[in-house]
Every structure is written in C-alpha cells, then in structure tokens.
Amino acid sequence: MTNWIEISTGYSGKLGKSAATKGRWQPYLFLGITTNLVFWLLAFCYLQFTSPTYTSKSAINLPGAGSNANVNLPGIGQASYENSSPYSYSSTQDPRENYKFIAGSEPVLKVASAQLNMSLEEFGKPRIKVLDNTTIIEVQFQGKSPEEAQNKSVAFYKALEARLNELRIQEALKKDLGIQTSLNSSKRKLQTAQKRLSNYKASSGLNSEEQIKELTTNIEELRRQKAEILAQQQQANTRLQQLSANLKLSAQQATQAFVLQSDQIFQHNLKDYSEASASLAVLESKFLPDHPQIIAEKDKRDMALKALLERGKYLLKEPVTLAFLNQLNLSSNNNGNTAQESLFQQVVTVQADQKGLTSQAHALEKQITQLETRLKNLAQQESNLDALKRDMQVAEAVFSTTLTRLDIGKSNAFGSYPFMQIVNEPSLPVEPSYPKKEYVYIGATVGSILLTSGIFLLSLRARHQQKE
Incomplete structure (x- = not known):
C-alpha cells in the first residue's frame, strides 16, 4: 500500500512539473503568434493603402x-x-x-x-x-x-x-x-x-609693280632699237665713205655737186660759160688779144661766169669760186654723166639717211634717258607702295x-x-516602383523570423533562470 502511494505520488509530481513547464511556454507562444500576426497585418495594410509610385526612366x-x-x-x-x-x-x-x-x-x-x-x-x-x-x-x-x-x-x-x-x-x-x-x-x-x-597711287602715278615691269621692258626695247639704228648709221657711214672715194670728193662736196648738177639754171649758165670759154680759146688761136671778137667773147664769158658764180652762191648758200667748181668736176651737158649723177644721188640719199638715223638715235637716247629717270623715281616709290600694300594686306x-x-x-x-x-526616350512604366510587393514580403518574412527567434531566445533565457 505504501509502495503504491509512493509510486502514485511520484507520477503526480511529474505531471505537475510538465504542466508547470507548459504554462511557462504559453505566454511566449502567444506573444510570438500575436506579434507575427500584427507584423503581417501591418505589411498587408501598407500594401493595401499606400498609393503606388511609378518611375519613368530615360538617359541622355x-x-x-x-x-x-x-x-x-x-x-x-x-x-x-x-x-x-x-x-x-x-x-x-x-x-x-x-x-x-x-x-x-x-x-x-x-x-x-x-x-x-x-x-x-x-x-x-x-x-x-x-x-x-x-x-x-x-x-x-x-x-x-x-x-x-x-x-x-x-x-x-x-x-x-x-x-x-x-x-x-x-x-x-x-x-x-x-x-x-x-x-x-x-x-x-x-x-x-x-x-x-589710293592717295599715294594718285600722287605718285605708280599703280602697280606691272607698271615698273612695263617701263623696264619699254626701255630695253628702245635700247634695242637704238642699237639697230646705230648699226644702220654705221653702214650708212661706210657707204658714204665708199661713194666719196669713188667720186674723189668729200661727202659735203658730193652733195654740193649734186645740188648744182640738178639745177637747170646753173647748168644753163655752166653751159654758156663752157661754150664761151671754148669759143674764146678758138678765137685766141686765130686773132690777137685786142681783136673785137675776142673782147666780145671775153665779155660774154665773164658774164656767164658771173651768173654761174651767183647761181652757185644762191644754191649752196655760200660763196663759190671757179676753182671750187672745177674741183667738183661738173658737166655742162644737160644729159651729163649718168654714172656720175647716180653716184651724186646715192651720196645725197645715203647722207640723208645718215642724218635721219642720227636724228632717230638722238631721239631714242633722249627718250631712254627720260624713261630711266622715271624708272629710278618709280623704283624709289615702289618701296613705299609695297609698304602701303603690306599694311593693306595685313588689314x-x-x-x-x-x-x-x-x-x-x-x-x-x-x-x-x-x-x-x-x-x-522617357519610358512608360508598367509596374509601380514603390511599393514593391516582393520587397514587403521579404521584409515581413525576415522580420517574422527575427521576431520569432528573439521570442524563442527570450523563453530559453527565462527557463534557464528558473532552473537556477
């Protein structure tokens, strides 16, 4: 009887201890369930009542x-x-x-x-x-x-x-x-x-470098022409010397002879003088010097000579003598010496050409001198013109x-x-960017796990303290 009572008493002690332990866990279990329910309720309410926000994305x-x-x-x-x-x-x-x-x-x-x-x-x-x-x-x-x-x-x-x-x-x-x-x-x-x-061009007369080039070209051309004229003049001089040698007269004498030979009055007077001289020579061979015919013929000859000398002076613009006329070897025949007249004419022509060439050479020399002076002046002005042009180009x-x-x-x-x-381009969002359901669910789940773990650890601590 006693043993049963002891056994019975021991069993009932175990039941009391188990009931006490269960009683200690119930508050923590209730607390865990309640807090989790509240936590998830808040999460669902947040998703239900929070206005969604949409985000449009773009990039520049x-x-x-x-x-x-x-x-x-x-x-x-x-x-x-x-x-x-x-x-x-x-x-x-x-x-x-x-x-x-x-x-x-x-x-x-x-x-x-x-x-x-x-x-x-x-x-x-x-x-x-x-x-x-x-x-x-x-x-x-x-x-x-x-x-x-x-x-x-x-x-x-x-x-x-x-x-x-x-x-x-x-x-x-x-x-x-x-x-x-x-x-x-x-x-x-x-x-x-x-x-x-522009003012400098107007005052100097120099417009461009081409003007100087053209002036230089003109000077060279004039020099070439002058050289050609001098060459022609030298040829004329040589020709004139040759003709003078053939006539045995100087160029001036040949010219004078040609002038006298070409004048009909002079030729007529020369013919009269020649005929009178010839007739006088015949009479002198027949008669004495005081013969009337001789005297008359002498007077005729002297008159012809006087007219001849006066005409020669008129033509040559200087006094002439009979010796000078004899030196010219003039012909009293109108037909004359054709070869001699041709030589006289050539002398005059060549001499005229020579004078013309000399005149041209002097004119060219004068023109060249003037152009060279102008070229020198323009060359001096060109430096100023170049400086002004450079200033204008820089500007x-x-x-x-x-x-x-x-x-x-x-x-x-x-x-x-x-x-x-x-x-x-700015996008048209399909889903709201806030709130994100998956993020809320993940957060609620993690929160529940952490909360449950905390309550469990708290209950273990309380049980450990009771055992002590």
Missing part, C-alpha cells in the same frame, strides 16, 4: 568628340576654328556635372511644372545619376501614374533644352559683341590703309579672319554647352 548623352574647321582666304591667309571636346579641358571638370546642376535648377523645374499645370512641390525633382566612364546621364521621374511620370520626363527635357538654348544665346551674344568690336576696329584700319594706298587679313571667326562662331552654337542627345 553628351557627345565628347571635338570639331574643327579651316577656311582658306586666297591671297590673304587662313582662318581656323576648333571646337575642343568638352571633356578635354581638365581631368577634374565634367560637363555632365554642369548639366546635372542645370537640370536640377529651379528655372528648369518651374518651366517644366508650368507645362503640366503643377506646382513645383507636386512636380518634384528628378533623380539624376552620372554613369562613370561614360558620357551618359540617367534621369528618373516619379509620378502617381505611368502617364504622369512619363509626362514629367517629357516636360523636363523640353524645359532643359529651352534653358540650354537661352544660355547658348547669351554666350553667343557676348562673344559676338566682343568680336563685333574687334571687327569694327579692323574695318576702320582697313579703310584707312586703303585710303592711304584685309585681320578683317577677313575676324569676319570669318564671327560667321563660324554663329554656326557653332554648342561652345560651352554641347548638344544633348536623348539615347533613351
């Missing part, structure tokens, strides 16, 4: 290639233009960061929000990310609906492009103002140089180069603000 590219242009100006020079890559200025300067700052600036966002009739707070700010080692900028806009997110991105790009154009116009105006000032200055210098050159080069720079600068509107290329 800022090309990094540079450009250049060279313009050749014939006879003036060369104008060059170079647009360096926006990434080549400095290793610490990135134009994408500039665009990132401009894109997030208030003027751009105000214009973009005004396009959608939104306030600046409702429109929000974009998320802009610069991708390393690329020329790409990533842009994201959030909206309450897919269409709103996409419309925000489109309005943003329109406003950004408009702002960049404003900045480009402002930059171009300032550059044009500076270049225009330089252009006006170079234009005034060019006009001054042109005026000085033209500066003016043309400045004008070309102005024109090229107008064609380059992307100096400090390179053009923007949209490589990814």
